[in-house]
Amino acid sequence: MAYSKEEIIAKAREVADMIAETEEVEFFKRAEAQINENQKVREKIASMKSLQKQAVNFQAYGKERALNLIESKIQKIEEEIDAVPIVQEFKQSQSDVNALLQMVSTAIANQVTNNIIVSTGGDLLRGETGSQVKNSTPGNC
Incomplete structure (x- = not known):
């Protein structure tokens, strides 16, 4: 029996729905929600995004020293976030x-x-x- 691409995609969606109901995915969703509710982490992410925008500008204007300073600040914030x-x-x-x-x-x-x-x-x-x-x-x- 030959299957159509549509039938295979439908089965793939079934498998995807099964995966979405696994412990791993449930834990992922809970962890993501807890991060989004964590004020400290949210503030650090906001700071990091702001610094990343500055880094793009410094890079565009060839300001190497300022870029290096910003990149080290970004790295420090990333380490602080990762430590949570x-x-x-x-x-x-x-x-x-x-x-x-x-x-x-x-x-x-x-x-x-x-x-x-x-x-x-x-x-x-x-x-x-x-x-x-x-x-x-x-x-x-």
Whole structure:
């Protein structure tokens, strides 16, 4: 049975909905909400955005010394933000969600490859399709 692209996209959306209901995504959403509610972090982010705008201007006008000063201030604020426990948890949850997405992507790619190998009469252990197996058999010229 052949599937249409539309049917495959519909299944992909189902999988996406399933992923959105995982512990990893739920934790990510909670951590993000806590960061947005954290006044200290919000103020630091606002300061950093303001400094980043200044940095763009200094860079545009070739003001190297001022740019270096601003960049060091930005780095200090980034370190302060990163030191906040909820930010660390948020970054970890981001990493966990990305790892889950990568696992799903890898599982799909591997299954497609395996299905191609099997459907062409190939060798799963060697990772060769049927045409590769047939053409690699000695004496088959």
